[in-house]
Amino acid sequence: MNEQKPKNQPHEEAPKNIMGEPEAPVSTWKKVLSKRWVYPAAYVAAAAIILTLVWVYQDAGRKPMESTPASVTDTVQLPDDEIVRDNTPEKADVQKTANTEDLIWPVANVSEVSIVKPFYEKEGSAEDHQAAMVEYKDTFTPNTGIDLAREDDKPFEVKAALAGKVTRVEEHPLLGYVVEITHADNLKTVYESLADVKVKQGAEVKQGDSIANAGRNEMEKDLGNHVHFAVYENGELVNPVTVLPKN
Numbered sequence: 001m002n003e004q005k006p007k008n009q010p011h012e013e014a015p016k017n018i019m020g021e022p023e024a025p026v027s028t029w030k031k032v033l034s035k036r037w038v039y040p041a042a043y044v045a046a047a048a049i050i051l052t053l054v055w056v057y058q059d060a061g062r063k064p065m066e067s068t069p070a071s072v073t074d075t076v077q078l079p080d081d082e083i084v085r086d087n088t089p090e091k092a093d094v095q096k097t098a099n100t101e102d103l104i105w106p107v108a109n110v111s112e113v114s115i116v117k118p119f120y121e122k123e124g125s126a127e128d129h130q131a132a133m134v135e136y137k138d139t140f141t142p143n144t145g146i147d148l149a150r151e152d153d154k155p156f157e158v159k160a161a162l163a164g165k166v167t168r169v170e171e172h173p174l175l176g177y178v179v180e181i182t183h184a185d186n187l188k189t190v191y192e193s194l195a196d197v198k199v200k201q202g203a204e205v206k207q208g209d210s211i212a213n214a215g216r217n218e219m220e221k222d223l224g225n226h227v228h229f230a231v232y233e234n235g236e237l238v239n240p241v242t243v244l245p246k247n
Contacts, residue, residue, distance in 0.1 A: 101162060101207060103243050106191060106229050107148060108157040108210075116223055117147040119239040136174070136219050145190070145230030146240050148214070153224040155213045160205045161189050161229070161244075169201045175228070176217030181205060186235075192228035193217040 107113050120132035120142035133140045150156055160181055167188075168180035177194035195215030199205060214227045231240045 102245070103161045103189075103231070103240075104159075104207060105148075105244055106159055106161045106189070106227065108159060112156060113148045113150055115146050115241075116149045116226060117143050117220070119143055119146050119241065121239060134220060144237055145192075145228050147193075147220065147223055147226050147228050149223055149226035150214075155195065155215065155225045156227075157210055158191055158194060158212045158214055158227050160207055160209045160211055161231075162187065163207045164189075164205060166199050166201050166203045166205060166211075169197060169199065172217075174217060174219040176215055177212065179211055181211075186233060188232040190228075190230040190232070192230075193220065193223075193226055 105113075117134070118128070118132045121128060124132070129142075132143045134143050162181070162183045164181040164183035164187075166179065167182045168178065170178050172178050172192070175192045177192075177197050179191045179194060179197060179199060180188065181191075182188050191211065193215055194212035196213045197211065199209075199211045205211065214225050216225060217228075220226065220228070229240055231238050231243055233243075
């Protein structure tokens with residue numbers, strides 16, 4: 001005899017589905033986040049990113065400061081008449097002064113002296129040549145400069161006609177004491193027949209500095225107390241009168 005199930009016996013419950021769809025699987029992110037190492041790893045990664053950004057920011061701020069000294073060495077092209085060696089204002093002024101300085105008469109007071117023997121000019125007249133010849137023991141030599149003396153034959157102070165370096169100081173048997181000063185622009189001045197020399201070889205002198213007193217020499221004994229003044233330009237003698245101020 002077949003057994004019949006009770007009419008009121010509840011049926012087994014089937015899995016609950018919505019609209020007949022299958023049950024949704026567990027999210028992958030939830031599985032990952034459920035791991036215990038995830039949060040420490042994320043913290044370390046975030047810290048590394050922050051440190052990297054800070055380093056990049058600081059490095060970017062440093063680069064302009066590091067490049068500043070390089071701009072100091074940049075060369076600026078100046079016109080030829082403005083180029084100087086040293087860019088410091090003091091030395092630049094000294095250089096400009098030296099280049100624009102003109103010769104002065106090599107005496108303290110120009111009005112107290114006169115030219116007692118002129119420079120020998122090749123293009124001069126016979127009379128000019130005769131006046132510019134130096135006689136010594138029946139030998140005549142063209143005068144290489146001008147000779148200055150006072151009318152009363154008294155000694156007088158001799159000064160540097162231009163700033164420069166003393167490149168020669170010696171006692172010559174015929175010319176007396178001789179001082180040579182070398183200047184910029186290939187100029188050189190020579191002072192002969194001196195006494196009481198006040199400068200030494202190698203010294204730097206300024207224009208107008210006292211270098212000696214006028215004296216006597218054997219070569220031009222007849223001129224008495226005087227100074228022989230010669231000017232060289234590029235190694236060639238020039239008439240001092242052409243480069244000195246007009247009286």
